[in-house]
Amino acid sequence: MSSEVLSITGLTKSYGSKEVLKGIDLKVDRGEIIGYIGPNGAGKSTTVKLMLGLEEGYSGKIEIFGEDIAKQGESYKRRIGYIPETSEMYDSLTAQEYLTFVAELYGMDYDDADRKAKQLFDVFGLAEVYQSRISSFSKGMRQKTLIVSSFLHNPDLLFLDEPLTGLDANSVMVFKEILAMFAGEGKTIFYSSHIMDVVEKISNRIVLLHGGHIVANGSFEELKSQSQEGSLENIFNQMTGFHEHQDRASEFVSIVKEG
Numbered sequence: 001m002s003s004e005v006l007s008i009t010g011l012t013k014s015y016g017s018k019e020v021l022k023g024i025d026l027k028v029d030r031g032e033i034i035g036y037i038g039p040n041g042a043g044k045s046t047t048v049k050l051m052l053g054l055e056e057g058y059s060g061k062i063e064i065f066g067e068d069i070a071k072q073g074e075s076y077k078r079r080i081g082y083i084p085e086t087s088e089m090y091d092s093l094t095a096q097e098y099l100t101f102v103a104e105l106y107g108m109d110y111d112d113a114d115r116k117a118k119q120l121f122d123v124f125g126l127a128e129v130y131q132s133r134i135s136s137f138s139k140g141m142r143q144k145t146l147i148v149s150s151f152l153h154n155p156d157l158l159f160l161d162e163p164l165t166g167l168d169a170n171s172v173m174v175f176k177e178i179l180a181m182f183a184g185e186g187k188t189i190f191y192s193s194h195i196m197d198v199v200e201k202i203s204n205r206i207v208l209l210h211g212g213h214i215v216a217n218g219s220f221e222e223l224k225s226q227s228q229e230g231s232l233e234n235i236f237n238q239m240t241g242f243h244e245h246q247d248r249a250s251e252f253v254s255i256v257k258e259g
């Protein structure tokens, strides 16, 4: 069996006259944690949505689990988990209703999904609110619900967009450990985030998207040796040509003070 889980070749995508992706090539193997980074608006979410089949109208080729997604049916999606950047969770549902509903979409049996979701909720210390409405949840509780919904069907490939949003420091530690263990089981994780120190620590490989192209692709050590910068934050600033943070901050503060 090939160890390649994901292969993107010559991927381009435009919205109207705006070309967001200008030819992306990327290969990802089983068990890798890919840190997918880039400035706001670079096209990270667009890439992920294309791979999930949520967005159409691209050129190039996207192969997942060895097959072209344009040619295969929906079945590959059952092996994928997804934490979106912004989520429209159904507020009027309870966590139990929401999680069993999502799990059934992934082909799980109701009773299995219910039992497993309840156990996972318990791990996050949320057993007592399993039957409460999502509308009553805090930001972190909602994020934990999304995390549980994306892992419930034991996916082989996970797309995580800013998954730590709202999690407290203890939960962050648990979640980072979960990711490492999951990758150790041969699962593949595509991790999109702006929190550079977390990306630096958890990723086996970092892919930086800028100006419609992949401008860096390697382990943190490799990127560091190429750029002679210390942290991933500095490497990011250097590779995206951004050196004005102090000027921008001074300008902002002086405008605020003026009025």
Ligand SMILES: Nc1ncnc2c1ncn2[C@@H]1O[C@H](COP(=O)(O)OP(=O)(O)OP(=O)(O)O)[C@@H](O)[C@H]1O
Residues within 6 Å of the ligand: 015, 020, 038, 039, 040, 041, 042, 043, 044, 045, 046, 047, 085
């Ligand atoms: N449905 C759409 N219609 C028109 N333009 C879009 C659409 N979706 C995304 N775009 C544009 O494509 C570009 C890339 O957006 P995308 O959300 O992929 O960026 P991103 O790298 O995920 O950014 P961020 O870090 O801010 O989340 C942006 O300029 C955005 O305005």
